[in-house]
Amino acid sequence: xxxxxxxxxxxxxxxxxxxxxxxxxxxxxxxxxxxxxxxxxxxxxxxxxxxxxxxxxxxxxxxxxxxxxxxxxxxxxxxxxxxxxxxxxxxxxxxxxxxxxxxxxxxxxxxxxxxxxxxxxxxxxxxxxxxxxxxxxxxxxxxxxxxxxxxxxxxxxxxxxxxxxxxxxxxxxxxxxxxxxxxxxxxxxxxxxxxxxxxxxxxxxxxxxxxxxxxxxxxxxxxxxxxxxxxxxxxxxxxxxxxxxxxxxxxxxxxxxxxxxxxxxxxxxxxxxxxxxxxxxxxxxxxxxxxxxxxxxxxxxxxxxxxxxxxxxxxxxxxxxxxxxxxxxxxxxxxxxxxxxxxxxxxxxxxxxxxxxxxxxx
Amino acid sequence: xxxxxxxxxxxxxxxxxxxxxxxxxxxxxxxxxxxxxxxxxxxxxxxxxxxxxxxxxxxxxxxxxxxxxxxxxxxxxxxxxxxxxxxxxxxxxxxxxxxxxxxxxxxxxxxxxxxxxxxxxxxxxx
Ligand code: FES
Numbered sequence: 001x002x003x004x005x006x007x008x009x010x011x012x013x014x015x016x017x018x019x020x021x022x023x024x025x026x027x028x029x030x031x032x033x034x035x036x037x038x039x040x041x042x043x044x045x046x047x048x049x050x051x052x053x054x055x056x057x058x059x060x061x062x063x064x065x066x067x068x069x070x071x072x073x074x075x076x077x078x079x080x081x082x083x084x085x086x087x088x089x090x091x092x093x094x095x096x097x098x099x100x101x102x103x104x105x106x107x108x109x110x111x112x113x114x115x116x117x118x119x120x121x122x123x124x125x126x127x128x129x130x131x132x133x134x135x136x137x138x139x140x141x142x143x144x145x146x147x148x149x150x151x152x153x154x155x156x157x158x159x160x161x162x163x164x165x166x167x168x169x170x171x172x173x174x175x176x177x178x179x180x181x182x183x184x185x186x187x188x189x190x191x192x193x194x195x196x197x198x199x200x201x202x203x204x205x206x207x208x209x210x211x212x213x214x215x216x217x218x219x220x221x222x223x224x225x226x227x228x229x230x231x232x233x234x235x236x237x238x239x240x241x242x243x244x245x246x247x248x249x250x251x252x253x254x255x256x257x258x259x260x261x262x263x264x265x266x267x268x269x270x271x272x273x274x275x276x277x278x279x280x281x282x283x284x285x286x287x288x289x290x291x292x293x294x295x296x297x298x299x300x301x302x303x304x305x306x307x308x309x310x311x312x313x314x315x316x317x318x319x320x321x322x323x324x325x326x327x328x329x330x331x332x333x334x335x336x337x338x339x340x341x342x343x344x345x346x347x348x349x350x351x352x353x354x355x356x357x358x359x360x361x362x
Numbered sequence: 363x364x365x366x367x368x369x370x371x372x373x374x375x376x377x378x379x380x381x382x383x384x385x386x387x388x389x390x391x392x393x394x395x396x397x398x399x400x401x402x403x404x405x406x407x408x409x410x411x412x413x414x415x416x417x418x419x420x421x422x423x424x425x426x427x428x429x430x431x432x433x434x435x436x437x438x439x440x441x442x443x444x445x446x447x448x449x450x451x452x453x454x455x456x457x458x459x460x461x462x463x464x465x466x467x468x469x470x471x472x473x474x475x476x477x478x479x480x481x482x483x484x485x486x487x488x
Binding site for chain 2: 181182184185187188239240243244271272273274275276279280281283284
């Protein structure tokens, strides 16, 4: 043995616990300013590496431009009070809560039970601490749909809970896509329970799954959400879920409305050439898809008004459900619907509340 | 039985094999007379999609699917319905009715076929 202390020793792998805050002082512009305005300060080494390095693109706070209270992801755990505060702020009477964290479940490829465990815990936590039908705060039960048994357990658990009014399927990353027969038992049970299935998109932070290398959030936030919903709409419709479970209410959330006419037109065109590949359908896929419900947010109010009117017309004002997406940075307040010139007051009422009360039987 | 002056002669029935199509002019329309499983059909040779020659396409049985229960694979079988597929992009129609197999609002006109004394005729339907 040698005396290591008196010998030359080289350690080839030491991890310096650097933090963005200190390094930012030395960053070139514009990154120094972007960083400084991004509320990533003071997190030390515990900060989320992906907030700067590219498992995600950009900062949803637009590097400091979006300053609204509650719009940023809080450093502290969420406080149930903030739900009712937010409802007051938006003048909303009933809200359906979905899990924020579950949106990333599509990225889980490990064959373990983290998603199942999380959803089970979430169901209990929300019942205990947050949901309150007397205050108009209801919940959607997240489905760990990769595990059908666990999903059925959750449905069983919430069946008699007034506070839960539907099941939530995260569309981002679902593989096989959600029209696959593997998920049939979940749909069958939801139909039996009169539980709408709410497909909720995700994807701005999971941009690598579409195509690696996008640079900015404007790119991935536009595409990721659409891609996730479109993949599942095509699968659910072509595989005949609405034919298999005709009383199941199907809702798609959070991609605005202008993508629907384009998608269904393209799908119909394919269908007329290859209908035997969607053998459960009796007619064009668009006829089924426009029977689905669609959350309106983020509504493309900057689009040509006649385009928006056409979209509302194709989908039907009885199929549109106001959604805020609060407190996310790109939330819509109810005035987004109320100020649309092509609606009459009955249609405004239906989209802002009436349709949802019916679908979710609140 | 149709009026004789309404009939357009196509040819001897004995010259048709299953799957054969013979194009005749009926008024201003081109019509294909097709034999499938011993039966004769007549259908306008102009696809409602983009004008393709429907009658030049394949004649086959329609592939249909049946839901067999939760979690089960959709059962796919060829039914008894004869269809013809436009050779340009595959729009497919029931030979008997001319109705598109995916959307019954789309239809190719069909005509009655008469076989009299071994000769095949198309009824103009006037
Ligand atoms: S022209 Fe017949 S399918 Fe296109």
